[in-house]
Amino acid sequence: MIEVKNISKKFGERTVIKDFSFTAEKGKTNLIIGESGSGKSVTIKCMVGLLEADTGEILYDGRNFTAMNLQQKKQVRKEIGMLFQGSALFDSMTVEENVIFPLRMFTNMREDEMRERANFCLSRVNINNANKLFPAEISGGMKKRVAIARAISVQPKYLFCDEPNSGLDPRTSLLIDDLIKEITDEYQITTVVITHDMNSVMEIGDKIAFIFKGEKAWEGTNKEILDTDNERVVDFVYAAKFMKALRKK
């Protein structure tokens, strides 16, 4: 469980996140949704400490992350896996080396054990026969899956995904969403997913926070989101004209 308590973040004079609170639960896919530029990436970066929030606290299973020193934060980070918007695979390494990298850095596993673990993670995300390829040689959807494999190689307790299906076709998007959901369920991970894609929201939205201009405007589940009267949410959910027409019926 990750508790976010009243975090705010300013860049210069501009307030990007304002008094945002949210609890992400274990074994669930917790979504933060909102339109582009609403502050989703900044929120998630504050959560993992890539950015420092100006106020507020973040607790990882009760441990106050905000109050930790760098060394303690590093310890928590070893329990975190993250999937970046652009995959962020290391260009200079092969697919297999990418997945092995965190193991090499933080475990004392033997070479063959690491390779075995990497292959297990890669096959878990349905990547086969691509071990020796470089990131530049594989498709966007494959990159995302390799990035998931890399994130889960060290068996994280927490998984963060920043727009896991941006830039993917609808079918591949669905595959990635399902994969994230399955993995969350299987390993009982506390997963936080950022998205602006309504398909994902309906597919994997166990718990949803809707963020509007840096503030939480609504919270609920994918079962509730279609019926809410919150205007901002309605605008977002029914952004497509045909969806609005459907809602009128």
Add this chain to the structure above:
Amino acid sequence: MISSVFYHLGKYYQLMGRAFSRPEKGSIYRKQIFIEIENIGLSSLGIVAIISLFMGAVVTIQSAFNFESPLIPLYAVGVAARDSMILEFSPTMISLILAGKVGSNIASELGSMRVSEQIDALEIMGINSAGYLIFPKIIASILINPFLIAISMVLGIFGGYIFGILTGAVTEHEYMYGIQYDFRPYNVAYALIKTVFFAFIISSVSSYYGYYANGGALEVGKNSTKAVVYSCIWILIANFVTTQLFLI
């Protein structure tokens, strides 16, 4: 203007502090150093060789042309070629060239890792990205650049020999006599030590501009240019200072 200089110096100093803090896993850093020696050093051998050969040739021919006076002995051409290669051309000129080649290479590599969030990915894994990425580059440069410069000295003097004789600017006997005349090993040591400072400047300044690139590809390009420009400026300043300090 002044405050911006101090801002950058402070941030640069902090980054170096992080780059030189205790590594997570020494064996991985060691491996990275070897990779960087190949990237930074060995891949520059070709250009260093070509430039040095021609520089030596030009210095020799120029000197011969300028020394056409009965008062100056012809072996002075050899002395001039040797001393200008060892004292300035090899350490300073080649370092400036390496600032262009290696500096832009380092800055664009780190810059693109920054904008594609690869640096963030390292940080999330709990890795000190500055240490992992920058430390091996600096160490590799410091180790390999003196070697490159030494090769440049030898090839420069050799270039002078070949082209000096081919063009008839100097005779073999006089050139050979000249390059041995009053030879001071101290000068070579001095030049190589200077090179170590320059290597540190090139690798650290370029890493700084690459590491702190933000935005997109355009920004990465701009920062690569800055990396080269500021590396060169700092090399020239350091050259001036070391010359003042050690060569009087």
